[in-house]
Amino acid sequence: MPKVALYNMLGEQIGDIELSDDVFGIEVNTHVMYEAVKAYLANQRQGTQSAKTRSEVRGGGRKPWRQKGTGRARQGSIRSPQWKGGGVVFAPKPRDYSIRLPRKIKRLALKSALSAKVKNNEIVVLDQLKMETPKTKDMIKVLGDLNIAKKALIVLPEKDENVVLSARNIQGIETCHVSTLNVYNILKYDQFIITKDAVNKVEEVYA
Numbered sequence: 288m289p290k291v292a293l294y295n296m297l298g299e300q301i302g303d304i305e306l307s308d309d310v311f312g313i314e315v316n317t318h319v320m321y322e323a324v325k326a327y328l329a330n331q332r333q334g335t336q337s338a339k340t341r342s343e344v345r346g347g348g349r350k351p352w353r354q355k356g357t358g359r360a361r362q363g364s365i366r367s368p369q370w371k372g373g374g375v376v377f378a379p380k381p382r383d384y385s386i387r388l389p390r391k392i393k394r395l396a397l398k399s400a401l402s403a404k405v406k407n408n409e410i411v412v413l414d415q416l417k418m419e420t421p422k423t424k425d426m427i428k429v430l431g432d433l434n435i436a437k438k439a440l441i442v443l444p445e446k447d448e449n450v451v452l453s454a455r456n457i458q459g460i461e462t463c464h465v466s467t468l469n470v471y472n473i474l475k476y477d478q479f480i481i482t483k484d485a486v487n488k489v490e491e492v493y494a
Contacts, residue, residue: 296416311398313395313399314399315402320399323471324474329385334381338375341374344366344373347364350364413483418447418449426457438478439480444464444482
């Protein structure tokens, strides 16, 4: 079982915590992580872009001038793509970009991402993370005490409004809870900060 240090909000190590081998100690599968990130980014696309082709643009029913004898290039319609106000060649149309991954692949990708964080020593486990009031200054102090100088993802067992509001104005810091955890966010941030309760919840769901 991988063992990592357990810290309090003052940045002091108060012990160690053993993580589940089935979630935080598997062999990292980079291909499934790539597939999960690709699917996540594809699913963010709205696919609502649209432009008109020459068949949809209004006007242009009559041939602008006769085919031969004018000295000008032959033209069939004033709504051809080369004309101002003409249609678009290969115009984009609304489409669904979403990719559906099998559930087993999703789980394997998430466990691979978590295991990669442990192997790279990029995980910080807190005994708890509580804020009495939403205060950015207090969150900056907590992160400073933990020596978090890079981009970091804070994972909570459930949504905590005070923590979310305290962290949202800090550049490079994002919060989420276990139910919204995804591979893209895990890999996007350099540091992975998670509370002890959130660890238990992740292991309960994915072990």
